[in-house]
Amino acid sequence: AQSVTQLDSQVPVFEEAPVELRCNYSSSVSVYLFWYVQYPNQGLQLLLKYLSGSTLVKGINGFEAEFNKSQTSFHLRKPSVHISDTAEYFCAVSGLMDSNYQLIWGAGTKLIIKP
C-alpha cells in the first residue's frame, strides 16, 4: 500500500524568501508523483508532475520539485515566494502499475507568506 506524508501542516515564510515544502512517500512499486495547489476558494490545479526522466521537474509559477528515489521524497521548492503564492499545497502519488490510476494524497501544507 502507498502512503504520502507532508511533514508540515503550515509553513510561514517572508515574501521574497525561498521555501521548501516537504513530501515523503512509501510505496513498494514505482510511482508517478504530483504537486497540486489550491488557492483560497478554488479547486486544485496541477503544479507539476514527475512521470519519468529527469528527477528535477519544473512547474508553473516558478516552482520546481526533485524526485529522490533513495529517500522516497518529492520536495517542492521556490527560490523567491510572492504574496500570490499563498495557498495550500498537496502532494500525491500514483502507482505505475495501478490500472485505476488512483491518487494517494498527503494532508496538505498551507503556505503562509508574511509581508
Place this chain on the structure above:
Amino acid sequence: EAQVTQNPRYLITVTGKKLTVTCSQNMNHEYMSWYRQDPGLGLRQIYYSMNVEVTDKGDVPEGYKVSRKEKRNFPLILESPSPNQTSLYFCASSFTRAPSLHFGNGTRLTVT
C-alpha cells in the same frame, strides 16, 4: 475553455433531504472522480468512474451514490444526507493514460 463545472457552489440542506451535486467536463475525459475535503484530512475519494457505465467505490463511499450515463456527466447523489457529510466536495476528471486531474471549483455542503 477546458473545464470541470460543478453545481451548486454552496448548498445548505437538512438531514434526510435527498440532493444531487452535478459535475460536467468538456474535455472528453474517460476518468472522473468525486472527493471530499475536510480540514486536516486532505482529499478522500468517494467514487470514481473509468468510463461510461463503469463506476467503483473509493475510500469513503458510504452514504453516496453516483452514475455515469454519459461521458461528460458524473453526478453525486446523497439519498439521505446526514450532518457528518458536511464537507467541501470536488469533482475531477482526466484522461486515463495521464493521471493529471482537472478539478472543479468545489461545492460546499452543509447538512443541518
